[in-house]
Amino acid sequence: MGNCDILNIINRDPQSVQGYQNYVANKLANTSDAFMFFRSFAACFYCVLDHDTTWNSPTFHKIRQFEGWCVGDAHPGNFGVLPLYPTSGDKKLVFTANDADDGTHGLPVYDILRLLTGIHYLDVPYNPNDLICAYLSGLSSGKFPNKKSEIKDFLTNCKVDDPANPNNPYNLLCDVTTNCFTCNNDFGKISNSNKLIPKTTGGSPEEDIFIQPTETAAITNFVANDCFLKEYEVRHSLAFMKKTGGSGFLRQFRICLLNPNLANSDPFRHVILDIKPQCNSGVDYPNPTHDVKQIVARVNSALRKERGGELCRFNRAVEIPGLGCGAFSLRARWEGQQSINLPERQNAAGLTVYTMNNPNLLCAEATILGILHRTAMLGNNDVDEYMVAIDSIRANLIALSQTLYNQMVTAYQCCCQVGQNGCECCDAALLQLVWQIRNNATPTPASTPNSNKNCCNT
Numbered sequence: 001m002g003n004c005d006i007l008n009i010i011n012r013d014p015q016s017v018q019g020y021q022n023y024v025a026n027k028l029a030n031t032s033d034a035f036m037f038f039r040s041f042a043a044c045f046y047c048v049l050d051h052d053t054t055w056n057s058p059t060f061h062k063i064r065q066f067e068g069w070c071v072g073d074a075h076p077g078n079f080g081v082l083p084l085y086p087t088s089g090d091k092k093l094v095f096t097a098n099d100a101d102d103g104t105h106g107l108p109v110y111d112i113l114r115l116l117t118g119i120h121y122l123d124v125p126y127n128p129n130d131l132i133c134a135y136l137s138g139l140s141s142g143k144f145p146n147k148k149s150e151i152k153d154f155l156t157n158c159k160v161d162d163p164a165n166p167n168n169p170y171n172l173l174c175d176v177t178t179n180c181f182t183c184n185n186d187f188g189k190i191s192n193s194n195k196l197i198p199k200t201t202g203g204s205p206e207e208d209i210f211i212q213p214t215e216t217a218a219i220t221n222f223v224a225n226d227c228f229l230k231e232y233e234v235r236h237s238l239a240f241m242k243k244t245g246g247s248g249f250l251r252q253f254r255i256c257l258l259n260p261n262l263a264n265s266d267p268f269r270h271v272i273l274d275i276k277p278q279c280n281s282g283v284d285y286p287n288p289t290h291d292v293k294q295i296v297a298r299v300n301s302a303l304r305k306e307r308g309g310e311l312c313r314f315n316r317a318v319e320i321p322g323l324g325c326g327a328f329s330l331r332a333r334w335e336g337q338q339s340i341n342l343p344e345r346q347n348a349a350g351l352t353v354y355t356m357n358n359p360n361l362l363c364a365e366a367t368i369l370g371i372l373h374r375t376a377m378l379g380n381n382d383v384d385e386y387m388v389a390i391d392s393i394r395a396n397l398i399a400l401s402q403t404l405y406n407q408m409v410t411a412y413q414c415c416c417q418v419g420q421n422g423c424e425c426c427d428a429a430l431l432q433l434v435w436q437i438r439n440n441a442t443p444t445p446a447s448t449p450n451s452n453k454n455c456c457n458t
Contacts, residue, residue: 006415007430009043012288016324017277019209019241019251025433028416028426030243033352035121037412040246042073042102042282045114048407050286052400059396063109066386069305069377071369072102072283073246074111075118076356079365080339081151081172083180085268085332086310087228091176094146095154096306096368098339100317101246101329103302104281108373109390109397115366116401117408122342123353126362128398132390134158134363138370139387146308148173158364169358172338180336182267187274187333188256196270198254200240211239211253218322219255219275228313232257232271251324252276254333271314272333277325278317292319295327305376340365 010024020026031037038045049055071078080098085091112135116128145154151173155161160169174180188196200206216237223229236256242248253275262269278295280288289295299317304310314332340361342354356362374383390397415426416434426434 006041006044006411006426009047009285010041012043012285013277013279014290014325017250017279019239020249022433022437023249025430025437026243027248028430029434029437030248031412031416032244034409034412035352035354036244037416038118038121038408039073039075039077040244040248041411042114042246043280043285044282044411045117045404045408046110046282046285048404048411049110049113052403052407054396054400054403059393060400063389063393064107066108066378066381066389067105068108068373068379068381069301070104070106070108070110070283071097071302071306071372071377072104072106072110072114072281073097073099074115074365074369076115076122076362076365077118077340077342077354079361079368081174081336082307082315083174083176083334083336084307084310084312085181085314087313088310091181092146092308092310093148093151093173093176093180093336094144094307095151095172095364096144096308096372098337099246100299100302100306101278102281102283103306104283104298106281106283108377108386110283111369111373112366112390113397113401113404115362115369116397117404119362120402120405121354123345123347123355124359124362126359128401129394131362131366132394132397134366135370136387136391138367138372139374139383139390140370142367142371144308144371144375148175154367155364158360158367160358160360160364169361174336174338179267180334182335183270183272184333184335184337187254188270188272195235196256196258196272197236198238198256198272200238200254205242205244206240207243209239209241209251211237215239215253215323218320219253222318222320222323223255223257226318229257231261232259247276250277253323273314274331274333275320275323276329276331278327278329279325290325292326299327299329306372309376 007024031040074097078097078099081093081095082098083093119126145151155169183196188198191197200208202208219237220234223232223234234255235258238254240252240254255273257271259269278299296317296319303316314330317329319326320328342356344352344354347353378386
């Protein structure tokens with residue numbers, strides 16, 4: 001095994017959250033392209049970074065001294081406009097990172113490196129130096145946008161809005177006075193008795209799986225005793241599993257809550273919640289923890305830092321005794337929850353490539369990272385000193401992001417592409433399982449790979 005042992009990195013989370021036999025092999029077998037590998041295995045990205053000789057050189061010594069907090073998974077598709085219902089009672093909209101799973105104590109520079117690396121996967125004409133300029137702009141000034149008018153101004157300043165463009169990003173926005181906070185019917189259906197019932201697609205990317213009576217009981221008991229949900233009743237619940245992404249092959253739940261004390265016209269009478277297991281941040285891969293309280297505290301800290309300082313009544317991390325690993329995040333399925341869309345297409349070589357309808361959204365993402373780092377994540381570090389340090393190594397950051405991209409593509413080819421020679425980060429037995437799942441057949445001895453590559457070093 002090489003330094004980046006993917007088998008152990010992926011398998012570091014407790015078996016109780018994994019919803020499928022041969023969890024690791026299935027997750028690798030269902031990773032369809034290099035970008036999905038990059039998105040799905042954030043821990044592998046940080047392992048590759050940790051073992052990179054350039055990253056460990058004196059060039060990056062100073063920037064590694066700026067410890068604080070990081071988003072952890074700041075890839076180009078992980079931002080968006082989110083409607084919030086804070087525990088204080090005020091409705092809000094925010095434009096921010098939309099996935100707090102990987103937020104943790106770490107280096108803020110991790111985020112700009114992951115975003116820079118992510119743009120190499122996109123078929124988008126964008127200068128990486130412009131992205132660093134946008135990041136520095138967010139670090140130097142700007143207010144975190146948490147109102148519709150502020151978000152519109154923010155997007156305008158990033159040159160995102162174009163009224164003549166049918167893909168105008170203002171379709172990300174909604175008013176807090178409209179149905180923005182209404183349950184998303186994509187995740188629920190109205191029954192003949194006019195009841196809202198949660199649903200999945202019934203197949204990829206969401207596959208229905210049997211929910212155990214003990215799981216239903218644990219969820220019902222949690223809702224009845226939670227200070228923000230106890231006015232609600234669990235009317236329906238189901239279990240499901242995604243086959244792609246960071247949460248691929250993890251056992252998840254979707255429930256429909258009803259507050260009978262609210263009027264039929266109240267958008268909060270019905271709430272559809274996803275309940276997703278929470279384990280370790282990709283940044284923390286060398287020292288995983290299964291301590292439920294630590295995990296819940298970390299994810300809630302990430303939510304506060306990334307979403308303006310308040311927890312949402314329906315979007316937070318919680319402890320659910322008797323349910324899997326015990327640590328879960330709640331996510332309300334609101335109509336107004338819009339993430340950045342990265343459309344797929346096939347290039348001339350027949351490979352899947354990803355694009356962005358408006359490349360200036362990358363500017364918005366980098367600027368938001370800068371604002372978040374300045375306002376909530378740099379801790380006691382001097383922001384001006386950090387900016388000077390970033391500016392002095394911008395060319396090095398861009399070059400390192402290209403190296404990280406190349407190494408992650410190699411890791412994808414080693415572990416996910418049938419017919420590739422083996423490498424030290426995926427051993428022969430694991431690759432045999434991956435190939436068997438993909439081909440629905442047992443590989444012949446001739447297909448057994450030779451461990452002659454190391455994914456971490458080029």
